[in-house]
Each structure stands twice: as structure tokens, then as C-alpha cells.
Amino acid sequence: MESNKVVGILGIGLIGGSMALGLRKSGWAKACIGIDTNRPNQKRALELGLIDQLLPLEEALQVIDILIIATPVDNLVEQLPNMLDQFNDKQIVIEVGSTKSPIYEALKNHPRRKQFVSTHPMAGTEFSGPEAAIDGLFEGKRCVICDQELSDPDAEKTIESLYQDGLQMNLIYMDSISHDVHTAYISHISHICSFALANTVLEKEKDEKRIFELASTGFESTVRLAKSSPETWIQIFHQNQENLMDVLDEYINTLLKYKGLMLSGSYDKLKEELAKANDIGRILNRK
Numbered sequence: 001m002e003s004n005k006v007v008g009i010l011g012i013g014l015i016g017g018s019m020a021l022g023l024r025k026s027g028w029a030k031a032c033i034g035i036d037t038n039r040p041n042q043k044r045a046l047e048l049g050l051i052d053q054l055l056p057l058e059e060a061l062q063v064i065d066i067l068i069i070a071t072p073v074d075n076l077v078e079q080l081p082n083m084l085d086q087f088n089d090k091q092i093v094i095e096v097g098s099t100k101s102p103i104y105e106a107l108k109n110h111p112r113r114k115q116f117v118s119t120h121p122m123a124g125t126e127f128s129g130p131e132a133a134i135d136g137l138f139e140g141k142r143c144v145i146c147d148q149e150l151s152d153p154d155a156e157k158t159i160e161s162l163y164q165d166g167l168q169m170n171l172i173y174m175d176s177i178s179h180d181v182h183t184a185y186i187s188h189i190s191h192i193c194s195f196a197l198a199n200t201v202l203e204k205e206k207d208e209k210r211i212f213e214l215a216s217t218g219f220e221s222t223v224r225l226a227k228s229s230p231e232t233w234i235q236i237f238h239q240n241q242e243n244l245m246d247v248l249d250e251y252i253n254t255l256l257k258y259k260g261l262m263l264s265g266s267y268d269k270l271k272e273e274l275a276k277a278n279d280i281g282r283i284l285n286r287k
Contacts, residue, residue: 003028003029003030003158003161003162003165003166004030005028005029005030005065005066005158005162006029006030006031006033006063006064006065006066007020007023007029007031007032007033007064007065007066007067007068007162008032008033008034008035008055008060008061008064008066008067008068009032009033009034009035009051009067009068009070010035010036010057010067010068010069010070010071010079011035011036011069011070011071012034012036012041012042012045012050012051012070012130012133013041013070013128013129013130013132013133014124014125014127014128014129014132014133014134014137015070015096015121015123015124016068016070016096016133017045017048017050017130017132017133018123018133018134018135018137018138019068019070019096019121019138019167020032020034020045020050020051020133021050021133021134021135021137022135022136022137022138022139022166022167022168023162023166023167024052025135026165026166026167026168028161028162028165028166028167029166031052031053032050032051032052033051033052033053033054033055033060033063033064034046034050034051034053034054034055035054035055035056035057035060035067036054041129041130042054044129044130044131045130048130048131048133050130050133057083058086061083061086061087061091064091065090065091065092066091066092066093066094066158066159066162067083067087067091067092067093067094068093068094068095068096069083069093069094069095069096070095070096072231072232072235073097073098073099073102073235073236073239074235074238074239076095076097076102076103076106077102077103077106080093080095080103080106080107080116081106081107081110084107084110084112084113084115084116085112087112087115089115091115092115092116092117092155092158092159093115093116093117094116094117094118094119094159094162095118095119096119096120096121097120097236098120098183098187098188098236098240099180099183099236099239099240100118100120100146100147100176100177100179100180101176101177101180101239101240102239103118103176104118104146104147104176108150113150113151114150114151114152114155115151115152115155116150116151116155117145117148117151117155117156117159118145118146118147118151118176119143119144119145119146119159119163120143120144120146120179120183121138121141121143121163121167121169122141122142122143122144122187123137123138123141123169124137125137126224126225126226126227126228127227128228128229128232138163138167138168138169139167139168139169140168140169140170141169141170142169142170142171142172143163143167143169143170143171143172144171144172144173144174144179145159145160145171145172145173146173146174146175146176146179147175147176148173180240180243181243183240184240184243184244184246184247185247188236188237188240188243188244188247189244189247189248189251190225191225191228191233191236192233192237192244192248193251194222194223194224194225194226194228195225195226195233197222197223197226198223198226199226201223257273258270258273261273
């Protein structure tokens with residue numbers, strides 16, 4: 001489905017680059033213009049064919065219909081209000097970050113708030129940069145739209161089309177506070193635990209050859225997320241700290257329970273606990 005929209009993308013990495021690929025391939029975007037303050041990323045994105053051209057932000061704002069901001073979340077709080085100040089009445093801006101409450105607070109009184117749509121496409125890998133962009137990354141995945149009642153209905157419909165028709169995603173809706181609670185449990189805890197496991201192994205297992213030789217698919221899949229960008233995730237952990245503290249407390253308590261059962265020799269009880277965990281498969285295998 002073609003929309004004849006010119007889309008600007010600020011931040012041409014895994015998410016921004018993959019969105020550009022998807023929107024161009026589907027024909028939803030008439031053109032994708034790259035906007036990135038990282039010059040090596042700019043050059044590489046153009047070489048890889050992720051975007052049609054590169055423009056400074058000021059020039060891009062003269063020609064784009066939609067701006068996608070795919071930069072680290074700390075930058076969003078400062079960038080978005082200033083960018084909205086420069087928009088005309090028909091332009092739309094979205095961001096694709098993993099935390100929503102700080103953005104909600106930063107924009108709640110902005111006169112152009114209705115031109116902003118808060119989104120979180122739930123897809124990604126542990127890699128970053130333009131080379132990490134993947135054709136079809138978002139197909140069949142879910143995208144969260146937050147605080148839809150605060151956006152202009154026409155603007156929201158346009159962004160719904162961007163995700164559904166342009167990127168073949170399924171949409172779900174929730175408020176910013178609920179989003180941050182749920183992502184702390186489903187996404188953020190997975191990353192921080194992966195980092196912790198990797199550091200534990202690196203600290204205690206000094207023989208790198210043995211790590212390489214003995215690491216099976218179970219270990220590799222569990223620590224895969226530890227290869228993610230620290231710059232990206234330290235900002236997410238910081239912005240969602242309150243929720244993440246609650247999740248970490250629950251997780252630590254669960255580990256201590258398992259440790260206590262092992263120390264007391266209560267392996268039948270531990271087996272029951274592990275059997276409970278198997279139920280996650282039923283949830284994740286839903287059609």
C-alpha cells in the first residue's frame with residue numbers, strides 16, 4: 001500500500017534502518033530521508049541503500065511528512081519538544097523508544113502534542129548500527145501505541161497504517177505507565193539478567209578456551225542479549241529504574257528460593273517450581 005509520504009528517520013541504526021528498509025520495500029513511503037548526527041552512520045546507511053538521501057534536520061523538516069526518531073531514549077526527552085516547535089500543522093512525529101513515561105511528561109503540555117504518536121515496535125536483535133538493519137525485521141511482530149487519546153485521530157490513523165500496511169505489524173494499545181511496567185518484566189529484566197550472567201561467567205571462568213568449547217545453545221541463547229549496546233541499555237535502565245527495581249527484587253527472591261530449596265535438599269519442591277515455569281511455553285506459543 002503506497003501512502004505517498006516522505007519519511008524522515010533520525011537515528012539510522014538497527015530499528016531506524018530496518019524501518020526504512022520495510023517502508024521502502026512495501027512502497028508505503030514515497031522516500032526515506034536519513035537524518036543522523038553520526039557521520040560514519042550517515043555514509044554507511046547511504047552505501048547500504050537503507051535511505052534515499054541524507055539531509056540536515058533543518059532541511060529535512062522542509063520536505064518530510066513524518067519524522068521517526070530512533071535515537072537513544074535519554075536524547076528523546078530533550079529533542080522532542082524542540083523538534084515539535086519546528087513542525088508545521090500537518091507533520092507527524094513518532095518515537096520508537098523502550099520507555100514512555102519520561103516522554104509523556106516532557107510533552108504533556110506541548111501545544112503540538114496532538115501531532116505526536118508514541119510507539120514501540122517490539123522487535124530487535126543484539127546488534128546495532130546501520131549494518132544491523134534487517135529486511136522484514138518487523139513482520140508479524142507487535143507494536144505498542146501509547147496514549148492514543150492524546151494524539152490527533154488522523155495522525156494516529158496514519159501511523160497505524162505505517163505499522164500495519166508499511167511494516168506488517170500487529171498493534172496493541174496501552175498507556176505509558178502500563179507500558180513501562182510491562183516492558184520492565186518482559187524486556188528489560190531479560191537484558192539486565194543476560195548482562196549479569198555474562199559478567200558472572202567472565203569473572204569466574206578465566207579459561208576462554210573452555211567457555212568457547214563448552215558453551216552450548218542454552219548458554220549462548222541466554223547470554224545473547226549481553227552483546228547489546230551498553231550505551232542504549234544503560235539509558236533504558238535509568239529511565240525505567242523504579243519499575244526495574246521491583247522486577248529485580250522479585251527475580252532475586254525467586255533465585256534465593258531456588259537456592260534455599262537446594263540447600264535444604266528439597267528437590268521435589270524445586271521440581272514443582274520448575275514445572276510451574278514450563279507454563280511460559282503455553283503463553284508464548286499462542287497463535
